[in-house]
Each structure stands twice: as C-alpha cells, then as structure tokens.
Amino acid sequence: MVKSEERSKTINLDDSQYYFNRELSWLEFNRRVLHEALDLRTPLLEKLKFTAIFSSNLDEYFMVRVAFLKEQVQARLNKLTPDGLTPQQQLKAIAQILHPMVNQQQQNFEQVLRQEMSWNGIHLFNYTDLSLQQRDYLQSIFIERIFPVLTPIVIDPSHPFPRMANLSLNLAVIVRDPVTEKAKFAKVKVPTILPRFIEIPEDLQPESQSEIHWMGVPIEQVIAHNLEALFPEMTVQEYHLFRLTRKADLAAAKEAADDLLLAIQQELRGRTYRGSVVRLEIQPSMPEEVREILLSEMAIDDNDIYEIDGLLNLKDLMSFTDLTLPELQDSPWTPIIPPRLHNCYQASQKTKANKLEKRANIFTIIQQNDLLVHHPYESFSASVEEFIAQAASDPQVLAIKMTVYRSCDDAEIFQSLITAAESGKQVAVVVELKARFDEENNINWAQKLEKSGIHVVYGLLGLKTHAKIALVVRREGANIRRYVHIGTGNYNPQTAKLYTDLGLFSCREDLGADLTELFNYLTGYAYQPCYRQLLVSPVNMRDRIIALIRREIEHCHNGKTGRIIAKMNSLVDPQIITSLYAASQAGVKIDLIIRGICCLRPGLAGISENIRVISIIGRFLEHSRLFHFHNHGQDEVYIGSADWTPSNLNRRVEVVTPVVDPKISQTLQDILEIMLADNRQAWDLQADGTYIQRRPRKHEPERSSQQILMEIWQSFR
Known part of the structure; x- marks a missing residue:
C-alpha cells in the first residue's frame, strides 16, 4: 500500500491526458442514442424514435454548447478545459466528429429505415412518386389549408434579409421576372403550426397485397411543387431547403435583475429570432451563389454548414410513433401501483x-x-x-x-x-x-x-x-x-x-x-451552513462526497475493502475525478454507471485500472442518481438530484439524501447490481474514449436491466 501512496504523489492527477473533453464525450453519448436506430434488434417505430431523439439532442447541443464555445472564440477567451483544449480546438473537433455521424444517421434513414417503413405499410413518398390523382388532392390541400398561412418574402434592396426563426425549415426560392429577365431571391418558411407530414386518404391509396397503415409526403414538398401560387406572374426556377439553428440560452439566467420574471419574459420573446446563428443545414444540391447569400446574411462560415442529403429535421419522425402498431414497437408498459x-x-x-x-x-x-x-x-x-x-x-x-x-x-x-x-x-x-x-x-x-x-x-x-x-x-x-x-x-x-x-x-x-x-433558505434569508443528514449543494455536497471517497481510501490503506458504485447522468467535476483516481490507486474498486458525459478515463495503468464505466441506453432514459459506498460492510446508500459536475455542485441547489432503511438500501444495491450485469443495453467506456456495446457471450442469456426490472415489478401486479 505504501507503493500506491508514493505513486499517487509522483503522478500529477490534474494532467490533461487523464481527462476526456466534456463536449466530445456528449457526442459519444448521442452516438449511442443513434446506435439504437441502427440496431437490428430495435423495433421499427423505436428506431424512428431514436432517430428523432438524436436530432432533437443535437438541436439543443448546438443552441447551448456550440453557441457557448462560439461566444468564447468571439470574445478571444482561450481558457483551457481540463483535457487541455481551447474553445477553437473544441469546435474543430466537434465538426470532425459530427459531420460523419450526421451522414450516418441520414444514410440509415434514407437507405434503410424508409425501405423498412415501406415493407411494414408506412409509406413516406416523395411528391414526384405520386400519381396525378394524388397530386391533384395535395394541390387542393395546399390551396385550402397551406397557402393561406404562407408568407413569401422577396429579398432585394427594398426588402432586406429577414430575421429567420430558430429551428425553422425554409425554402430558398429563385424566381425570374419574365419582363426584366432578372432573377430574384425569395424565402418561404415552412409553417410549424401544420403537420410536417401530409397523409393521403385511403380512397386515393393504391391497391396493395399488404396492408397500408399510412401514406403521405413531407409538407415542404407540397409547398415546393405549388410555388407558382405564391409567385404569380413570375417563373419559379429552382428551390432549395435549408434549416437554421440559433443560440437559445438565456443571459438572464446569469445576470442580476430587479424583476427576474420580467427579465426572462423579455428574453423569451426574442429567443426565437435574436440569437446568433450557430448551424445551417442545407441540401447538397444548393448552388454556390445561394449558399453564399445565406452565409453572408447569417454571419457564419463553411464550418457551420451541415449538408443533409435527404429529409431535413428528422426530429419530426417522432410523429410516426403515434401509429398503433404494437408489432413495430416495444411492448407497452403500464406502471404498477407501489x-x-x-x-x-x-x-x-x-x-x-x-x-x-x-x-x-x-x-x-x-x-x-x-x-x-x-x-x-x-x-x-x-x-x-x-x-x-x-x-x-x-x-x-x-x-x-x-x-x-x-x-x-x-x-x-x-x-x-x-x-x-x-x-x-x-x-x-x-x-x-x-x-x-x-x-x-x-x-x-x-x-x-x-x-x-x-x-x-x-x-x-x-x-x-x-x-x-x-x-x-x-x-x-x-x-x-x-x-x-x-x-x-x-x-x-x-x-x-x-x-x-x-x-x-x-x-x-x-x-x-x-x-x-x-x-427557509430558499424562500428567505436563513442560510444554513450544515445539515443533519442531507447533502446540499452548493453548501456541503462536494466536501461530503469527497470525504466519502476518502473514507474508502482509508479502508484500503488499513487493509480493508474499498468499494464505490455511483450512478448518474454526467461526471465532469475535476476535483471528484481526481479523488476517484486517488481511490483507484489505493485499491478501491469503483463502478460508475454514467448515461451521458464522462470526463474520467478508466482503465489507465497506475491511474484508474480499478475503475469501470458503463453507460446504459434503453427504452427509458436513465435519469436516477444513486450512490453506494461500501464502508467496510457498513454500506451507505444515497439518492438525489445531483450529478457530479461543476454546475450541479457549484451553481445549483441540489439535495442528496442518505437511505437508512436497511431493506430499501438493499433494494437499491440490488438495482445497481442488475445494471452492472446488463449485457444488452450497457456500453463499456474504453481508455481511448470509445464505447463498446456489450453482447451476450455464447450460451449466455440476454440481460437487459430495464427488462429485468419491468419483470420484477410485473410480478407485484
């Protein structure tokens, strides 16, 4: 044990090589989400759900995290992260990782999922694939329901470039004046108050040997093929879809205000249009001159462009999960009465x-x-x-x-x-x-x-x-x-x-x-520096957590057993990571169940060889925070609201409580062991930052922790 103490003193545990980047770790989490849409074992509608979640996650990531990094670059702030990257380096790394990931998602949808949808009676067509009768029907829908809410905007010296809404899907339209022969640029926003996908009624659906559950087209294609109605007396030459993402975090969250409610209300009114553009999604067919107009007006560069070869905004695929097709979905779950x-x-x-x-x-x-x-x-x-x-x-x-x-x-x-x-x-x-x-x-x-x-x-x-x-x-x-x-x-x-x-x-x-x-502290001015049982941030939580980790270290130093199991959404805090490294060096066996971001590098010789990290991605979002400290047989278990991140420990009011009832404590320990044994939904984090999904070994039964827990609770009905 003396050797481990000497080793920990000679190794600088703050060295950047021992930390993963927060932003890049989140991208790996979203990669695991995308994998559920690629996995052959996932039912079709669940694949569409995970495809939509992947896109929704990315929207928030750009609106908040990428926007934050871009602001740091613009302000010339070059503060290094614990892993040693500048904001500019992080943005470059994000683009390098994300472009192929987005392409993978798009190819999977266009080449695999669309075909699988069709095989199962869900037909998402392109407008050009429809019959003349079906097009006539959609034209009538356009005139009656879509046309009245559209607002075409021409952009020229007398009509400056308009403010475009965050996450809006738009058509960039090139029209030509037949009198002057001059080409003009216009913009048409796809309305969000109407369904994204327009269904074709049964009486216009073709006869088929297999049952048709749904048939239709994206609304933007209906608009695109009826643009003449929006630009009478003009010749529509071409159109190109694009979608933009703006910064959407509120400054009032960080600034003092005499009336916080009023300040946030005022910022909410402008969030849709005021934030700087941080991403532009376009189709590869968009010509260079149209692309340059958008780049110039939105004050972005080529690194902010993501080419989408196919349907834009796959987040809207979530609407297909409302179809009642049990054979294409996870088996339904109804929560039991405790x-x-x-x-x-x-x-x-x-x-x-x-x-x-x-x-x-x-x-x-x-x-x-x-x-x-x-x-x-x-x-x-x-x-x-x-x-x-x-x-x-x-x-x-x-x-x-x-x-x-x-x-x-x-x-x-x-x-x-x-x-x-x-x-x-x-x-x-x-x-x-x-x-x-x-x-x-x-x-x-x-x-x-x-x-x-x-x-x-x-x-x-x-x-x-x-x-x-x-x-x-x-x-x-x-x-x-x-x-x-x-x-x-x-x-x-x-x-x-x-x-x-x-x-x-x-x-x-x-x-x-x-x-x-x-x-009393939250509603008045009664600041409480200590609590009887609760771990409260930013008051005492960090110190208590580090003290609990150090107690396990002391047990190992005294020849006893040290053991920690911690389940949370994110592990980012450098002080706690350093404490966990020290515990690993002392011989404490540590299992971390971390759904999303993990900045700790497991499996490093002399640093973290006693630390194992898994992530579980399944039908339910793993959100609970649960902590177990072995304490040489006097087990202590805690649950609460806090992850181990600087924001949770420094800038939020969080509460974690000890669980003293022996039966409940044992139940929680059993839940942790079920999750650690998962070989279906669990991913092992490697020392290089990649994740490998577990698979049952030959003759080994499949163990999905969420499925096992459903079966356990089902037995109580």
Missing part, C-alpha cells in the same frame, strides 16, 4: 371519473417505514401525485412546500396545490424560472399559482434550484409531524413515464428538520 400503497386504492371499483377509490391514508403508511418508489416501473400518479393530493385534502395538513424545475401542462400536482391554498393551507412553491427550454411553461404555472394565493419564489440569485423535494407539515393530535419526498426526477407526470427515477418518502424527524431549514 405494493405498499395498494391499500390506498380500491382496485376492484372505479369512480365515474375512472379514478381509483382511496381507502387508506398514505401518511399512515409512511409512518410505518420509509417508502421507496421507482419510476416508471411504479406509478408516479399513485405515489407522488397521490401524496400531494392527499396532503391538499387532508384537514390535518397545515402546510405544503415543494420545488418545481420542469413542469408540464397537465400536472395534477399543481391543481392539488391550488386546492390546498384555497382551503387555507400554507403553500409555498419554489419555481425555477431558469430551467432551460421550460422557462415559459414554468412562468405560466408560477403566475397561476400566485393568483391562487400560493407563495411562489423564483429561486435564488445566481443559483438554479434543481432539487426535487417536497415537505408536508401535518398536525397529529398534540404533535406536528413532517413528511418529506426527496427524489431524483422532476415533478412531471409525463417524464415520469419515460425516465427512470427514484423517490424516498419519509417522516424521519432529521429529514423533516433539514428540509424545513432548506426551504
């Missing part, structure tokens, strides 16, 4: 509103023991929403406090909070207005809640409130008892069906006291 909450419902009877009848008090159940819920395997509505709903209607409940990071339009939790406030309960909600791309929805709900008498706080200056916490204060006889929910995911019923997340219900006094003090 077994301990079965008595809260009358399973055999339903009300006229089709809601399960309650017959037991959820607070009585939590009083017996802490309660763990695991979404989407267990129902969000039957647990988290029920917890808030019962708190709202329970006359013994005095107060409800909770945080909101990402909401949705039909969140029943908000209706319950409004009901609680109207009945006289004290209700306080911390709404994070700076939750990226959910700002507008959060503002709308914040205003509705305020109008209902709820005390709404817009987070803390300089910090995003990302914690997933709820506190219910209840009068029980002569005493007051506090009930808490601490989770890893948002209070959002939609994402709770798609993301894997954990939640802990408890009425432990120490957790109740900690959350009370934390809410």
Whole structure:
C-alpha cells in the first residue's frame, strides 16, 4: 500500500491526458442514442424514435454548447478545459466528429429505415412518386389549408434579409421576372403550426397485397411543387431547403435583475429570432451563389454548414410513433401501483371519473417505514401525485412546500396545490424560472399559482434550484409531524413515464428538520451552513462526497475493502475525478454507471485500472442518481438530484439524501447490481474514449436491466 501512496504523489492527477473533453464525450453519448436506430434488434417505430431523439439532442447541443464555445472564440477567451483544449480546438473537433455521424444517421434513414417503413405499410413518398390523382388532392390541400398561412418574402434592396426563426425549415426560392429577365431571391418558411407530414386518404391509396397503415409526403414538398401560387406572374426556377439553428440560452439566467420574471419574459420573446446563428443545414444540391447569400446574411462560415442529403429535421419522425402498431414497437408498459400503497386504492371499483377509490391514508403508511418508489416501473400518479393530493385534502395538513424545475401542462400536482391554498393551507412553491427550454411553461404555472394565493419564489440569485423535494407539515393530535419526498426526477407526470427515477418518502424527524431549514433558505434569508443528514449543494455536497471517497481510501490503506458504485447522468467535476483516481490507486474498486458525459478515463495503468464505466441506453432514459459506498460492510446508500459536475455542485441547489432503511438500501444495491450485469443495453467506456456495446457471450442469456426490472415489478401486479 505504501507503493500506491508514493505513486499517487509522483503522478500529477490534474494532467490533461487523464481527462476526456466534456463536449466530445456528449457526442459519444448521442452516438449511442443513434446506435439504437441502427440496431437490428430495435423495433421499427423505436428506431424512428431514436432517430428523432438524436436530432432533437443535437438541436439543443448546438443552441447551448456550440453557441457557448462560439461566444468564447468571439470574445478571444482561450481558457483551457481540463483535457487541455481551447474553445477553437473544441469546435474543430466537434465538426470532425459530427459531420460523419450526421451522414450516418441520414444514410440509415434514407437507405434503410424508409425501405423498412415501406415493407411494414408506412409509406413516406416523395411528391414526384405520386400519381396525378394524388397530386391533384395535395394541390387542393395546399390551396385550402397551406397557402393561406404562407408568407413569401422577396429579398432585394427594398426588402432586406429577414430575421429567420430558430429551428425553422425554409425554402430558398429563385424566381425570374419574365419582363426584366432578372432573377430574384425569395424565402418561404415552412409553417410549424401544420403537420410536417401530409397523409393521403385511403380512397386515393393504391391497391396493395399488404396492408397500408399510412401514406403521405413531407409538407415542404407540397409547398415546393405549388410555388407558382405564391409567385404569380413570375417563373419559379429552382428551390432549395435549408434549416437554421440559433443560440437559445438565456443571459438572464446569469445576470442580476430587479424583476427576474420580467427579465426572462423579455428574453423569451426574442429567443426565437435574436440569437446568433450557430448551424445551417442545407441540401447538397444548393448552388454556390445561394449558399453564399445565406452565409453572408447569417454571419457564419463553411464550418457551420451541415449538408443533409435527404429529409431535413428528422426530429419530426417522432410523429410516426403515434401509429398503433404494437408489432413495430416495444411492448407497452403500464406502471404498477407501489405494493405498499395498494391499500390506498380500491382496485376492484372505479369512480365515474375512472379514478381509483382511496381507502387508506398514505401518511399512515409512511409512518410505518420509509417508502421507496421507482419510476416508471411504479406509478408516479399513485405515489407522488397521490401524496400531494392527499396532503391538499387532508384537514390535518397545515402546510405544503415543494420545488418545481420542469413542469408540464397537465400536472395534477399543481391543481392539488391550488386546492390546498384555497382551503387555507400554507403553500409555498419554489419555481425555477431558469430551467432551460421550460422557462415559459414554468412562468405560466408560477403566475397561476400566485393568483391562487400560493407563495411562489423564483429561486435564488445566481443559483438554479434543481432539487426535487417536497415537505408536508401535518398536525397529529398534540404533535406536528413532517413528511418529506426527496427524489431524483422532476415533478412531471409525463417524464415520469419515460425516465427512470427514484423517490424516498419519509417522516424521519432529521429529514423533516433539514428540509424545513432548506426551504427557509430558499424562500428567505436563513442560510444554513450544515445539515443533519442531507447533502446540499452548493453548501456541503462536494466536501461530503469527497470525504466519502476518502473514507474508502482509508479502508484500503488499513487493509480493508474499498468499494464505490455511483450512478448518474454526467461526471465532469475535476476535483471528484481526481479523488476517484486517488481511490483507484489505493485499491478501491469503483463502478460508475454514467448515461451521458464522462470526463474520467478508466482503465489507465497506475491511474484508474480499478475503475469501470458503463453507460446504459434503453427504452427509458436513465435519469436516477444513486450512490453506494461500501464502508467496510457498513454500506451507505444515497439518492438525489445531483450529478457530479461543476454546475450541479457549484451553481445549483441540489439535495442528496442518505437511505437508512436497511431493506430499501438493499433494494437499491440490488438495482445497481442488475445494471452492472446488463449485457444488452450497457456500453463499456474504453481508455481511448470509445464505447463498446456489450453482447451476450455464447450460451449466455440476454440481460437487459430495464427488462429485468419491468419483470420484477410485473410480478407485484
């Protein structure tokens, strides 16, 4: 053990060679997403879904991360990342990696998926492939439904180049004046308020031996082949599709403002048009003169252009997943009612509103023991929403406090909070207005809640409130008892069906006291420098995590066993990575389950040979944060909202809680072991930064961790 101590002192663990680049690591994550669209084992509609997710992910990546790097270049900021790259070098590397990746996605869709769609009765045609009768039908659709909402814009000295919306799909049109014989440039935006794909009715579909489930064409092709109606008396010579991406991060998230809500509202109004252009997607057929016009007007260069040979904006393929074709989709999953909450419902009877009848008090159940819920395997509505709903209607409940990071339009939790406030309960909600791309929805709900008498706080200056916490204060006889929910995911019923997340219900006094003090910090000025149980960033979380890692190191130094398993979305923080390297050098066995970005390099001799990193990509988005420290047999398990990144640890309010109930702790450890044994959806990170997908060995059964967990929870129905 002395040798390992001497080795750690002679090796500089801050050396850039021991770190992967954050931005490039994210690209590798999106490559794994794309692989699901390429994998022959993936059902067709799921392939289309992953194709769409890959494109949606890239949109956000350009709007935020690439935009951030370009701003650094423009400001001549050459600060090196931990891996030693400048912003300019990162942009160059991104382009080198991403261009072939986008081409791979496009080729897979145009050459493989389109054919597979056709074989399965889903026909996405080009306009030129249609019969005359079908074209006549689409022309009538164009005149009646599309033409009225189009706005052709000619660009000449009297008509300056217009501001174009972020992520908008447009046609660059060249028309010729038959009188002057001069060519003119015009732009037509493809409307987003209409469906992207126009369906052809059954009576115009050809007779076929196989069943036709859907037939149609992209709306932009319908527009393109009817451009004469937009430019009467002009000759349409050619048209070319393009799509642009703008910076879309809000400056108000970083700046002080007298009225944060007003500042964000003002920025939201301009986000669609004001941000600088960071990407231009075009078709290869676009002539040089049209390309040069776009480059000049958008103030970009050739490195910002992505040529797309085929359909632009594959994100819209997500609409095909709404087709009811079970044989082309993953088997449906309906979350179960958590077994301990079965008595809260009358399973055999339903009300006229089709809601399960309650017959037991959820607070009585939590009083017996802490309660763990695991979404989407267990129902969000039957647990988290029920917890808030019962708190709202329970006359013994005095107060409800909770945080909101990402909401949705039909969140029943908000209706319950409004009901609680109207009945006289004290209700306080911390709404994070700076939750990226959910700002507008959060503002709308914040205003509705305020109008209902709820005390709404817009987070803390300089910090995003990302914690997933709820506190219910209840009068029980002569005493007051506090009930808490601490989770890893948002209070959002939609994402709770798609993301894997954990939640802990408890009425432990120490957790109740900690959350009370934390809410006082969030809603007032009661800064709390320490907490009884909770790890809270930016207060004590980083120090506590590093202390837990060092404790495992000490166990190894004392001849005992050191073991860490950590599951999260991203691992970026250099201090924690350095601590993990030191732990590996001391002999601590470390397994990391990291869905997305990982800047740690595993498997380096003398540095990280005791660290293994896997990523799991499946039908559900792995979103839970779960940490296990062996502690020489006195296992400690934690769950919470924080990844190990500088933003989570320095610039956000995050909460991680210890799990003290032995049964729940063991359940969580079992979940981690199931994931580590995955040989279907797991990818192993190599020392060079590449990922290799696991495959069952010969005669070895396939083990999909998500499928195994569904089967486990299915047994409780």
